[in-house]
Amino acid sequence: MxxxxxxxxxxxxxxxxxxxxxxxxxxxxxxxxxxxxxxxxxxxxxxxxxxxxxxxxxxxxxxxxxxxxxxxxxxxxxxxxxxxxxxxxxxxxxxxxxxxxxxxxxxxxxxxxxxxxxxxxxxxxxxxxxxxxxxxxxxxxxxxELSPSETVLEECIAVVDFKRLSPTLATALAVEPPFRSQRSLGSVALDWCWMAAARGQIYHHGGQSLWDYAAGRLIFAEAGGTFSAPEVKVSLGKQPAVAAVSKQLHHLWRTWLERMDRSDD
Known part of the structure; x- marks a missing residue:
């Protein structure tokens, strides 16, 4: 309550x-x-x-x-x-x-x-x-409450904002996406909340401000979601975000993103 x-x-x-x-x-x-x-x-x-x-x-x-x-x-x-x-x-x-x-x-x-x-x-x-x-x-x-998911990346709806992604990663996501389909709806706070309600399964944003993510990220985490960010504590610098509705999906999603983002190194 x-x-x-x-x-x-x-x-x-x-x-x-x-x-x-x-x-x-x-x-x-x-x-x-x-x-x-x-x-x-x-x-x-x-x-x-x-x-x-x-x-x-x-x-x-x-x-x-x-x-x-x-x-x-x-x-x-x-x-x-x-x-x-x-x-x-x-x-x-x-x-x-x-x-x-x-x-x-x-x-x-x-x-x-x-x-x-x-x-x-x-x-x-x-x-x-x-x-x-x-x-x-x-x-x-x-x-x-998000349920543990055995879903594979190929079956996911991804919530992805392309604005602050590297050209390499943005191209890979557009040309050879690992997911079923992608959404970008324009409200970071609602991105986190819709993920908390399982309306998407994986999430990536290249840089969001404190007031964008503070409440939504807590809601997602308390619903049982998994995310990674450079700093656990809040800060004023823009933070990228990688998230998924389960630890398994988070690992698969983050691994794919990291591989694609350095594929032209």
Whole structure:
């Protein structure tokens, strides 16, 4: 059963997503940030809504939001031992701006470099994924548990984002994929959650930010998934991710990726 704080967080995230994100879908314009990514009134409105709500409920825990400066990010993460909220107010902004109904709000609680609670809400499907470290993961209150799989790579649906992969690996995945079919849906937080719900069996992403993966990766791990990343603790640098719904598949998938990525050395 979810702890009371996690239940309170899920309600906060859902209310913010409905009020500030879903209500603006196909109703607002986007603009480019300095890094070339998009931002909308929904990003800013949701971040402000949750900043205010979290500060009222837990005034001693600061918040690190995607729409802050790098200097603010560094300062907050350096002082996170006593607790830090990590928020992506709209994960999948490009989808949102294009009218593609696949995006989410992601909130995680970090303590001493570890994610201890996470909530990811998809306002278009009314699907709320949540997890608590060591306690399990849930989808709309029902426990998520991945079963040990004997599936071979050839039978898998792969969730793969090609943007930050090496040309060698991207070509191999496109020309001679080891899996049945591939998806790339544009919301890292939902990638992890859909993997936790066994909607894909193997996963690869070339580089994702802390606010993208913090909550979703905890949900996937608590559901029983296996992943590898260069750092177990959260960090501000972009992290690649390799994951699978079972240890066996993870080993096969990671071995294939490593072999193909160095095939032209």
């Amino acid at each position: 979810q702890h009371p704080q996690l239940q309170q967080l899920t309600e906060m995230v859902k209310q913010a997503a409905v009020n500030e994100v879903r209500s603006r879908f196909q109703q607002t314009d986007s603009r480019k940030k300095l890094d070339g990514t998009l931002i909308t009134a929904a990003d800013l409105g949701c971040q402000q809504w949750l900043t205010d709500a979290l500060k009222q409920a837990w005034p001693d825990i600061p918040l690190l939001g995607e729409e802050m400066t790098p200097a603010q990010h560094d300062q907050l993460l350096d002082n996170s031992d006593s607790g830090l909220w990590v928020l992506d107010p709209l994960d999948g902004t490009a989808n949102f701006a294009a009218g593609f109904p696949h995006f989410s709000v992601s909130l995680a609680l970090v303590q001493s470099g570890q994610v201890v609670q996470g909530v990811v809400y998809d306002p278009m499907r009314d699907e709320c994924f949540s997890a608590e470290q060591g306690e399990g993961a849930w989808l709309n209150g029902a426990r998520l």
